[in-house]
Amino acid sequence: QVQLVQSGAEMKKPGASVKVSCKASGYTFSTYGISWVRQAPGQGLEWMGWINVYNGNTNYAQKLQGRLTMTTDTSTRTAYMELRSLRSDDTAVYYCAKDYYGSGSYYSHWGQGTLVTVSS
Amino acid sequence: DIQMTQSPSSVSASVGDRVTITCRASQGISNWLAWYQQKPGKAPKLLIYAASSLQSGVPSRFSGSGSGTDFTLTISSLQTEDFATYYCQQGDSFPRTFGQGTKVE
Numbered sequence: 001q002v003q004l005v006q007s008g009a010e011m012k013k014p015g016a017s018v019k020v021s022c023k024a025s026g027y028t029f030s031t032y033g034i035s036w037v038r039q040a041p042g043q044g045l046e047w048m049g050w051i052n053v054y055n056g057n058t059n060y061a062q063k064l065q066g067r068l069t070m071t072t073d074t075s076t077r078t079a080y081m082e083l084r085s086l087r088s089d090d091t092a093v094y095y096c097a098k099d100y101y102g103s104g105s106y107y108s109h110w111g112q113g114t115l116v117t118v119s120s
Numbered sequence: 121d122i123q124m125t126q127s128p129s130s131v132s133a134s135v136g137d138r139v140t141i142t143c144r145a146s147q148g149i150s151n152w153l154a155w156y157q158q159k160p161g162k163a164p165k166l167l168i169y170a171a172s173s174l175q176s177g178v179p180s181r182f183s184g185s186g187s188g189t190d191f192t193l194t195i196s197s198l199q200t201e202d203f204a205t206y207y208c209q210q211g212d213s214f215p216r217t218f219g220q221g222t223k224v225e
Contacts, residue, residue, distance in 0.1 A: 035216070037164075045156075045164065045207055047216040059214045095163055105211025106154040108175070110163035 002026040004096050004111035011117045012086050019082040020114045022096030029072075030054045032099040034079040035107060036070060038092040046092075050104035051079065059104070086118045122146050122210050126219035133224060139195040141222045143208035148188045152212035155184055155193045158221075159204045167206075168193065198224070 007021040022034065036048040049060035051070040060068050069082045079096055094114045097107035123146035133139050143153065151171035156164035166175045168184035171191055181196045195202055208219040 037218075044221045045158075045209075045218040047209075047218065050214070050216070061215050100154075100166065100169055103211075104214075104216065105152060106166060106169045106209070107156075107164075108166050110165075113163055 002098065002109045004098060004109055006094075006096060006111040006114045009115040009117070011119070013120055014087055014118055016086050016118075017082060017084040018086060018116050019080055020094050020096075020116070022079040022081070022111050024077045024079065024098065027098070029077040030074055032102055033104045034070070034072065035097045035099070035104055036081045037095045037097060037107075039095070039113075040089070040092045043092075048081070048094075050099075052102075052104075053079070054102075083116075086116075088118050090116065091118045092116060121215055122149060122213060122217050124208055124210055124217050124219040126206075126208055126222050128222060129220065130223040130225060133198050135198055135200060137198045139198050139202075139224060141193045141206055141208075141224075143186075143191045143193070143219050145189045145191075145210055145212075149210045149212035151187045152210055153184070153186070153191050154209045154211060155182075156207045156209065157202075157204045158207065164207065169211075195224075 003025045005023045035050040051058045067084045072079045096111040098109040100106040100108040125144045153171045155168040158164040172184045205221045205223045
């Protein structure tokens, strides 16, 4: 069965960087893209970006451009999300999600979430 | 960016009730719309994609309709396990965007 397993919770200081991993199993990794969505405490879902696992093409939310990098390692079937210059309002649960189709339109499976806390 | 507006923000309902949630897109998105259910502390779960297609394993009491700018999620007979927050999401263009959520309580 399809599974996405994310790395554990992180606590970071303002200005630092965080890199969250998402290990996939149960499907052909390179066929489907991976998106990242975050959720601040008590808030709604915010789309961060999408990576085409097959060719590495990315599309990022404009507000995160310059601070966000999404990558994949097909040898280990793992996707990564790195966010730099962290601020307190980056405190959130970060989810990876697998495309339903290949184009990042809908998300059929989600990771369990990774809590990133940014605090001095 | 395409803005997605859900209404109501919350709805009070009882087991057995019919519940309807609406989602409006700021511009036409054809049928590129999904609905997700999220329970506290859990990841979202895909219920409906392509506006009206039921995801495998999702009970048939859930249904979706609409196209263009106006969409609806209906729960025909609310069950205990359906108390949750529901989000719509457009898959028509980047950046993808979500509605603000509707809490069914």
